[in-house]
Amino acid sequence: MIEFVLNGRGRRVRVPPMKRLLDVLREDCSLPGTKEGCGEGECGACSVLLDGRTVCSCLVPVVQVRGARVVTVEGLDRGGRPSALQRAFIDLGAAQCGICTPGMLVTAAELLRHARGRVPSEEEVREALAGNLCRCTGYQKIVDAVRAAARGASRDGAAGTSGARAPGRSRAGTARAKRSRTARTKRSRRRG
Amino acid sequence: MARRARLPRASRTVLRPPASVGRSVPRLEGLDKVTGRALYVDDLRVPGVLHGRTVRSTIARGRIKRVRLDPAFDWSGVVVADHRDIPGENLVALIEDDQPLLAAEEIHHAEEPILLLAHEDPERVEAATRAVRIEYEPLEPVLTIEDSLARKAPLYRDDNVFKNILIERGDVERGLAGSDLVIEGEYRCGHQEQLYIENNGMIAERTPDGGLLVRGSLQCPYYVHKALVRAFALPPDKVRIVQTVTGGGFGGKEEYPSMIGGHAALLAWKSGRPVKIVYDRLEDIAATTKRHPAAIKLRTGVRRDGTLVANAIDIVMDGGAYVTLSPVVLSRGAIHAAGPYRCPNVSIRARAVATNTPPNGAFRGFGAPQTQFAVECHMDRIAAALGLDPLELRRRNAYRLGDVTPTGQVLRESVGALEALETAARRARWAERRARHERENRDNEARERPAGLGGAAAGRRRGETSRNGAGPRANGRRLRRGIGLALAYHGAGFTGSGEVKLGSIAALDLSHDGRPRILSASTEIGQGTTTMFAQLVAETLGVPADFVAVETPDTGLVPDSGPTVASRTCMVVGGLLEKCARAMRERLELFAERPIRDARDFQRIARRFLAERGPLRFERGYEKPPEIEWDDDRYRGDAYGVFSYGCCVVEVEVDLDTGETRVLRTIATADIGKAIHPILAAGQIEGGTVQGLGYGLLEEVRWKDGRVWNHQLTNYIIPTSMDASPIEVVIVELPYSRGPFGAKGVGELPMDAPAPAIVAAIAHATGARIDEIPVTPERLLEGLRDGARRDGSRSSPGSRRGGKRS
Ligand code: FES
Ligand code: FES
Numbered sequence: 002m003i004e005f006v007l008n009g010r011g012r013r014v015r016v017p018p019m020k021r022l023l024d025v026l027r028e029d030c031s032l033p034g035t036k037e038g039c040g041e042g043e044c045g046a047c048s049v050l051l052d053g054r055t056v057c058s059c060l061v062p063v064v065q066v067r068g069a070r071v072v073t074v075e076g077l078d079r080g081g082r083p084s085a086l087q088r089a090f091i092d093l094g095a096a097q098c099g100i101c102t103p104g105m106l107v108t109a110a111e112l113l114r115h116a117r118g119r120v121p122s123e124e125e126v127r128e129a130l131a132g133n134l135c136r137c138t139g140y141q142k143i144v145d146a147v148r149a150a151a152r153g154a155s156r157d158g159a160a161g162t163s164g165a166r167a168p169g170r171s172r173a174g175t176a177r178a179k180r181s182r183t184a185r186t187k188r189s190r191r192r193g
Numbered sequence: 194m195a196r197r198a199r200l201p202r203a204s205r206t207v208l209r210p211p212a213s214v215g216r217s218v219p220r221l222e223g224l225d226k227v228t229g230r231a232l233y234v235d236d237l238r239v240p241g242v243l244h245g246r247t248v249r250s251t252i253a254r255g256r257i258k259r260v261r262l263d264p265a266f267d268w269s270g271v272v273v274a275d276h277r278d279i280p281g282e283n284l285v286a287l288i289e290d291d292q293p294l295l296a297a298e299e300i301h302h303a304e305e306p307i308l309l310l311a312h313e314d315p316e317r318v319e320a321a322t323r324a325v326r327i328e329y330e331p332l333e334p335v336l337t338i339e340d341s342l343a344r345k346a347p348l349y350r351d352d353n354v355f356k357n358i359l360i361e362r363g364d365v366e367r368g369l370a371g372s373d374l375v376i377e378g379e380y381r382c383g384h385q386e387q388l389y390i391e392n393n394g395m396i397a398e399r400t401p402d403g404g405l406l407v408r409g410s411l412q413c414p415y416y417v418h419k420a421l422v423r424a425f426a427l428p429p430d431k432v433r434i435v436q437t438v439t440g441g442g443f444g445g446k447e448e449y450p451s452m453i454g455g456h457a458a459l460l461a462w463k464s465g466r467p468v469k470i471v472y473d474r475l476e477d478i479a480a481t482t483k484r485h486p487a488a489i490k491l492r493t494g495v496r497r498d499g500t501l502v503a504n505a506i507d508i509v510m511d512g513g514a515y516v517t518l519s520p521v522v523l524s525r526g527a528i529h530a531a532g533p534y535r536c537p538n539v540s541i542r543a544r545a546v547a548t549n550t551p552p553n554g555a556f557r558g559f560g561a562p563q564t565q566f567a568v569e570c571h572m573d574r575i576a577a578a579l580g581l582d583p584l585e586l587r588r589r590n591a592y593r594l595g596d597v598t599p600t601g602q603v604l605r606e607s608v609g610a611l612e613a614l615e616t617a618a619r620r621a622r623w624a625e626r627r628a629r630h631e632r633e634n635r636d637n638e639a640r641e642r643p644a645g646l647g648g649a650a651a652g653r654r655r656g657e658t659s660r661n662g663a664g665p666r667a668n669g670r671r672l673r674r675g676i677g678l679a680l681a682y683h684g685a686g687f688t689g690s691g692e693v694k695l696g697s698i699a700a701l702d703l704s705h706d707g708r709p710r711i712l713s714a715s716t717e718i719g720q721g722t723t724t725m726f727a728q729l730v731a732e733t734l735g736v737p738a739d740f741v742a743v744e745t746p747d748t749g750l751v752p753d754s755g756p757t758v759a760s761r762t763c764m765v766v767g768g769l770l771e772k773c774a775r776a777m778r779e780r781l782e783l784f785a786e787r788p789i790r791d792a793r794d795f796q797r798i799a800r801r802f803l804a805e806r807g808p809l810r811f812e813r814g815y816e817k818p819p820e821i822e823w824d825d826d827r828y829r830g831d832a833y834g835v836f837s838y839g840c841c842v843v844e845v846e847v848d849l850d851t852g853e854t855r856v857l858r859t860i861a862t863a864d865i866g867k868a869i870h871p872i873l874a875a876g877q878i879e880g881g882t883v884q885g886l887g888y889g890l891l892e893e894v895r896w897k898d899g900r901v902w903n904h905q906l907t908n909y910i911i912p913t914s915m916d917a918s919p920i921e922v923v924i925v926e927l928p929y930s931r932g933p934f935g936a937k938g939v940g941e942l943p944m945d946a947p948a949p950a951i952v953a954a955i956a957h958a959t960g961a962r963i964d965e966i967p968v969t970p971e972r973l974l975e976g977l978r979d980g981a982r983r984d985g986s987r988s989s990p991g992s993r994r995g996g997k998r999s
Contacts (some may be wrong), residue, residue: 039906096223
């Protein structure tokens, strides 16, 4: 029996401990919003928040979420109404076929939370989303939507006041490989 | 009060006459997609479902000697089906009937399906695939265009050629002889994987009436329908195909769903249970269709002022193992091969050949990105040879109203080539950026010389350049920047007499709650069909778009409006819907004896109509505009009703030591007649542009013995948000009189220009003209070493050879 908090509610599942979190969410928790695009940590379609950090649920054995907080796309709304981010995705055309959208939203939600009301630059958004592949949009509208949502949030005063930078968003354990050459070099440069 | 409560929310909130067309209304299925509620095929729960798997050939060519099920494996509960279980014909019906649903004896390509397995437990069925032993008698495969043309082995008829096309206008040899300069070039492009993020998948079940219900991720329900009717020898009304929410297609779900749908259906047929087949990424990349590789030669005669005089073009495309869609891909490629340029003497010879690789198929652009890559690279080579600015060369030759294409088509209206070109050049500040990059590259070169690779003299500043920052300098890296552009055009709708043969039908009826309901087989695959259709109908009826219902593409409910391909959905099918809507409006206003005021009024009238007169439905079929003439045998006439035009400008930064290219900035303009929904249209342009960027720079399918070697997302690289640069889109609207509200096609055009624009930008940055895409770092470094490929204009008449690559 594994217990965790799923989209704000306690949840228990009786499944093999090594079962992928992705499958547990989709099959055992009946939340098919989280998608599988590759099953090997490359596409980000399966992204969920694990204790506030984006992880690829296709790489996480469910045993690892014991006692943790998991948020999926189904948990991103605001009491049944779409969040500013979801709204921006609809209004600005950031979801085309929609298959990458759940993962994009989850990843962007983490970015916005860390940005705390600051509007992240285009570069920052692109970097944050580099592990989420989209084949439809060319990314521009996704980047625009994330920034628009951030602007909306800062206008609403919904976020904090400090201009402090987001803490380093290392993705320990389940860090997804940044596949693109640019992304990879950029990343190592940042670390170095 | 009661009446008010029954009305849908939309009709209460919007009461003023809504302008739908030209406005970016929220996409109708948007909310489902951002909340995770949209159900894709793999999300559907089907009680009692079995999971199907496909056992495929591991060799590229040969014979099956024996198929054995390992007796050590526990086969209980595993459904096994092979070609003998197919109730009808063993084929995937498309253009020619040469592709079997399951190989019986001969193997024509690696990953050819041989055996199907199904079990309740996905892990058991997976294990079962490993317990199948197949013995082959292998034969030497033909894996390249060259080997196919050399007839290394007989694969198709006596010459290995699936299709031959010859397009001629004027007298090419005389034209070439009379030119000031003849420039030759040879260009190659490899396979490209569509890489929709949702893999192919279908669920099939037997219906109580002895038929089949197949649901899944697909672009063309009636293609699957046609294939299953043949394979199962069923009457058409016993086969029902339903599209589920589809996670991208790009052509990759045009013909292949007939295969996977047939497989799922066969397992369901045999077992009597519902069967789901959803590919994983490895299988999807390894086994399904890709963009046709091509080898293209151009021999072009020009006058000293840049005027094109003659163009001799030879195209060979690799069709793969079966005919599938190759003839039509080749046809579109050939028709677009001379680019959007006036030229009095043109000959285009095109062939699609057979090889022992998985069949290549539809992919956004459908042959045109290959041939326009070649002609655009060639235009840059010509400009360099003449010492002309590439923009100026195109400006002088681009199509204008009244010009004639190689098939003899007179461009009568909506010719936006120059507008697209000039708009892009202006937006990019072409001349200024070009001069600046040249200056900075010279400075950098000068700076690097004394300092050497250590970069002691400059660029010590840690950190790199920002995307639009000052010149390239960083840590002793030798960086160069360049700008390039390409112009392209794309015919909307099926080629030649294709639309006449298709005879598409779309319909509009009234739902019982008195709303207009769209009935068409055209699929929403992310591009926005649903919303755009609703807008066209809404505009005509004077109601808001979200008041219009759009029926799921389900062959049991909707007429055959043709496949969702060829940039035809808005222009052709949308046009039919607009006509249906006009007829509906007329009929209802006649009935009400007054004009419809708004959605609420519409609904009131519609309900009264339904109560008093019964159902109301309008159907419209494609009618060929009288001015369009096409001769299939001679390949002459109006290949398309109209063309869209687009220009792409990119700026790149190249690292001379690593060969890596970074795209800094992208501008895409498109003359699409009319943007029904500007955000959706821009989304098409941006998405297509980035796919084109991947095509030009990153995406390479690598093969080993006829099998895809890099069938993972780790090693088949598509652009990420960091590989793609910011994109500026400018939509140019030169209306087409026969398109709905002036609209032409938009879906494929953006795929045509980015790859050659990138090659041009790299050439501008480094002097190395690379004739083969993708321009991987390895290829670029090789090009940089090869001084022979550097530009140098040559003014003497006669032949100038460039871009060899054999
Ligand atoms: S499914 Fe692709 S990263 Fe998890
Ligand atoms: S919207 Fe289709 S993959 Fe992103």
